Amino acid sequence: MTEFVATPVIAPAPGRVHLLRRLLRNPLAVIASTYLLIVAFVAVFGSFLAPHDPGAASLDLILAPPAPGHWLGADSAGRDVLSRLLVATQISIGAALVALIVALVAGVVGGLLAGYYGGFFDTVSSWLTSIVMALPAIIVLLAARAALGPSVWFSMAIFGVLLAPAFFRLVYASVSAVRHELYVDAARVSGLSDARIIARHILTVVRAPIIIQCAVVLGIAIAVQSGLEFLGLGDLSVPTWGSMLNDGFAMIYRAPILMLWPSLAIAVTTMALVLVSNAARDELERSAPRRRRRSAVVPPPGTTAPRADARTAEDAAALLDIHELHVGYDQDDGGVTEVVSGVTLRIGTGEVHGLIGESGSGKTQTAFSVLGLLPAGGRVTAGSIRFGGVDVTHASEKEYRSIRGRRIGYIPQEPMSNLDGAFTIGDHLVEPMRVMLGLSRKDATERALSLLERVGIPQPSRTFRAYPHQVSGGMAQRVLIAGAVSCDPELLIADEPTTALDVTVQAEVLDLLRDLQEERHLGVLLVTHNFGVVADLCDRVSVMQSGRIVETGSVSEIFHAPQHDYTKRLLSTILEGGAPRAPLMVAGEVS
Numbered sequence: 001m002t003e004f005v006a007t008p009v010i011a012p013a014p015g016r017v018h019l020l021r022r023l024l025r026n027p028l029a030v031i032a033s034t035y036l037l038i039v040a041f042v043a044v045f046g047s048f049l050a051p052h053d054p055g056a057a058s059l060d061l062i063l064a065p066p067a068p069g070h071w072l073g074a075d076s077a078g079r080d081v082l083s084r085l086l087v088a089t090q091i092s093i094g095a096a097l098v099a100l101i102v103a104l105v106a107g108v109v110g111g112l113l114a115g116y117y118g119g120f121f122d123t124v125s126s127w128l129t130s131i132v133m134a135l136p137a138i139i140v141l142l143a144a145r146a147a148l149g150p151s152v153w154f155s156m157a158i159f160g161v162l163l164a165p166a167f168f169r170l171v172y173a174s175v176s177a178v179r180h181e182l183y184v185d186a187a188r189v190s191g192l193s194d195a196r197i198i199a200r201h202i203l204t205v206v207r208a209p210i211i212i213q214c215a216v217v218l219g220i221a222i223a224v225q226s227g228l229e230f231l232g233l234g235d236l237s238v239p240t241w242g243s244m245l246n247d248g249f250a251m252i253y254r255a256p257i258l259m260l261w262p263s264l265a266i267a268v269t270t271m272a273l274v275l276v277s278n279a280a281r282d283e284l285e286r287s288a289p290r291r292r293r294r295s296a297v298v299p300p301p302g303t304t305a306p307r308a309d310a311r312t313a314e315d316a317a318a319l320l321d322i323h324e325l326h327v328g329y330d331q332d333d334g335g336v337t338e339v340v341s342g343v344t345l346r347i348g349t350g351e352v353h354g355l356i357g358e359s360g361s362g363k364t365q366t367a368f369s370v371l372g373l374l375p376a377g378g379r380v381t382a383g384s385i386r387f388g389g390v391d392v393t394h395a396s397e398k399e400y401r402s403i404r405g406r407r408i409g410y411i412p413q414e415p416m417s418n419l420d421g422a423f424t425i426g427d428h429l430v431e432p433m434r435v436m437l438g439l440s441r442k443d444a445t446e447r448a449l450s451l452l453e454r455v456g457i458p459q460p461s462r463t464f465r466a467y468p469h470q471v472s473g474g475m476a477q478r479v480l481i482a483g484a485v486s487c488d489p490e491l492l493i494a495d496e497p498t499t500a501l502d503v504t505v506q507a508e509v510l511d512l513l514r515d516l517q518e519e520r521h522l523g524v525l526l527v528t529h530n531f532g533v534v535a536d537l538c539d540r541v542s543v544m545q546s547g548r549i550v551e552t553g554s555v556s557e558i559f560h561a562p563q564h565d566y567t568k569r570l571l572s573t574i575l576e577g578g579a580p581r582a583p584l585m586v587a588g589e590v591s
Contacts, residue, residue, distance in 0.1 A: 107167025
């Protein structure tokens with residue numbers, strides 16, 4: 001009896017509306033943002049807007065009440081309060097921005113590098129962060145004032161260093177969670193450098209949390225800076241919100257209104273920052289994509305007749321030559337766990353070579369060894385890998401970047417996980433071509449649209465502008481195939497390219513792979529556990545068990561005259577001698 005397996009298929013989530021549009025629908029966010037825009041305008045043009053010289057004193061105006069010409073009154077030295085408030089906005093906001101910029105540069109850059117690379121830099125960065133967090137901020141700022149003088153700019157720069165751990169911890173946690181995601185590996189396979197991957201794929205993950213954190217940190221910087229000035233620890237000759245608050249407090253019994261204006265500026269600005277950050281956080285959480293799952297009925301793999309035009313590797317030019325390859329993972333006790341043992345594999349130009357075996361047999365580890373993408377702790381312990389006649393066994397990352405994407409293409413098994421949801425389909429295709437082929441954006445876009453049309457995607461322009469969650473799994477796989485061949489590679493490594501797709505889409509993708517291989521005369525290493533895929537596409541096949549290749553031969557030889565017991569057992573689990581089933585009937589159709 002034929003068994004059917006329910007395979008989960010991810011349905012596309014609804015499209016995201018731009019964050020700014022959603023914020024405009026939030027009344028509190030609109031009011032707070034409008035106020036902050038006014039503050040920003042004053043911070044830039046405050047000195048030009050001031051009706052009087054903020055430092056000009058007048059004995060006739062000492063503690064003068066609000067009146068025409070001096071709309072907010074005058075302070076204890078007869079200086080115009082409105083003029084001082086406008087100029088103080090420039091200095092207070094500017095000093096807070098200094099703290100924010102220092103914290104951003106130190107925290108975000110450190111968090112990105114430590115989270116992405118790990119290792120020694122991670123250890124040192126985390127240690128320094130812990131030390132900075134343990135320092136009492138007020139004591140450090142008082143010591144800095146004693147050493148450097150009452151400069152608000154120096155004080156805020158030092159305070160920015162003390163605020164950096166807030167960004168470091170946020171970025172580090174987010175980057176550590178995604179650095180091993182499949183779309184990051186896919187970007188590396190496309191030939192993108194670490195700097196581009198960090199800037200375009202990793203940074204986008206923490207972009208929204210960073211923006212929200214900026215609003216919070218800016219409010220903290222304003223409050224702390226104003227507090228220091230209020231306590232008289234700053235330069236009282238420079239107008240700031242804190243120094244105006246200090247002057248008003250000294251006159252609280254004679255002119256209490258002097259405390260009102262700086263207090264309102266500090267309180268309303270920090271409240272507006274908190275409201276905007278909270279609104280942005282709420283909208284981002286509300287718009288997080290939710291994936292629905294439905295069951296699709298997928299029959300077990302079958303086989304087709306072997307290809308009549310099968311060829312041997314010896315008949316073709318050598319393209320990939322793996323000899324006695326051993327791959328191991330370092331253990332904490334100093335030992336090495338070997339996952340690939342003595343694999344020898346040869347693929348000729350234009351040959352499709354299948355690598356088949358159970359899950360955990362070492363197929364993907366072998367493929368990743370060729371790509372130079374073994375996970376952390378993994379390494380080639382013995383043997384050699386030659387590509388195009390060049391030994392790449394221990395090639396550097398820089399050398400691999402000139403190979404991956406340009407000369408070796410890669411098709412992963414989970415299309416939705418290998419596309420970065422922060423970028424459109426067009427971005428995924430255009431960027432590697434601009435980097436690897438040196439094309440202009442216009443030429444790369446035209447080439448990408450042509451590839452989308454070639455891989456059978458209807459309305460290529462619409463798909464080009466779509467985000468990954470707006471396309472189906474089958475279309476996403478076609479996009480990845482287009483990306484894999486976009487830079488005209490010589491070798492294509494396809495790792496279970498149809499596993500996550502339903503049976504109908506599987507057949508379409510296999511037809512597409514076959515056509516592209518024949519058109520471009522590609523060498524293909526096809527990693528699979530499906531003998532039906534092997535029979536449909538491959539010239540030769542290697543059977544892998546427990547990290548070793550137990551049998552290699554043409555597809556016809558393996559199917560009709562298997563030699564190894566393991567190969568025979570694999571074939572016996574999928575082949576049945578009964579008559580083939582009838583075609584599936586559509587509901588209401590009469591046979």
